[in-house]
Amino acid sequence: MKIRFGYVANALGLWDASPSKSFTFTNYSKLSKQERWEKLLFITAQNLKHTKRILHYNIAHEIELYRFSSLLVPLATHPEVMWDFITPFKKDWQELGQLMEQYNIRPSFHPGQFTLFTSPKEHVTTSAVIDMEYHYKMLEAMNAHDKGIINIHIGGAYGDKEATLKRFHQNLKNLPSPIKKRMTLENDDKTYNVEETLQTCEKENIPMILDFHHHLANPSEQELSHYLPRIFQSWSHSGNIPKIHLSSPKSVQAFRSHADFVAIDFVLPFLKMAKELNQNFDIMIEAKQKNLAMHALVEEISSVRGVKRISASSVEW
Secondary structure, eight states: OEEEEEEESOOTTSTTOOSOOOOOHHHHHTSOHHHHHHHHHHHHHHHHHHHHHHHHHHHHTTOOEEEOOTTSSTTTTOTTTOOOOSGGGHHHHHHHHHHHHHTTOEEEEOOOTTOOSOOSSHHHHHHHHHHHHHHHHHHHHTTOTTTOEEEEEOOOOTTOHHHHHHHHHHHGGGSOHHHHTTEEEEOOSSSSOHHHHHHHHHHHTOOEEEEHHHHHHSOOSSOHHHHHHHHHHTTTTTTSOOEEEEOOBSOSTTTTSBOSSOOHHHHHHHHHHHHTTTOOEEEEEOOTTHHHHHHHHHHHHHTSTTOEEEETTEEEO
16 A cells, blocks of 8 residues: 655745735735736746745655645636736746656645535535636646646535535536546535535545545544545546545644644554555645645654655555
């Protein structure tokens, strides 16, 4: 069983390397037409440059799993802006894609909590489609749309889970087929547990990302071992190996909040469970200390009896 590790967006330790520098619509509105355009170009150029620096960091540390920031492009989906962010940076997008291709880096995006297909309000679904299109355009621009994924949660329950899930399936028909093929669903920590998310994924033929921390905060009726083979199986048609999210609680009182690092005692039971299936998979670390937490966990897992470290950021068990 081979496990590769990755992290989210920011490489801590790189100076001034945020890929998520922003520009509010309020500030945008105060500028002249020319100033608006220049500001959009300037911030996007910064974010792409910093992303390139982060990818080089990943290459140096043999990290083959990386979640791009969803805030790479300011105001990309704002209804009064929605500008062409591909053409002015065509070369930059291509360079990012070439780096990922050359060094076998698996890309992903995770749109925010408002990108959902469960709302009874039509404009919310329309906005969700626009946001998914935005993320897909970035994957396309990097020529990564055949291996990248866009992960979301199912969304709210609106007081009636059964009716809401039916609405989810109906609303999802608005999403263009090529984008749906890159979509994954993740169980959440409050509303839709592993069983409900897995059933939804199986109905839509969408791969499921298991979040182990969320599962313990919002458990299903049966043990996780009952669902894990089906979760892995949901990836069989996708051309990608399964992907897992790992984090650990900040405290007993703040159980749903992510800690700075990942406690090995918290995640080791899952890893031992997965070992029984002998399935290769990837792990995205969702700790506050990002790449530093990832490195620390790889070190700790490497010291477990029977685990062999095969690169700076992957192990075999």
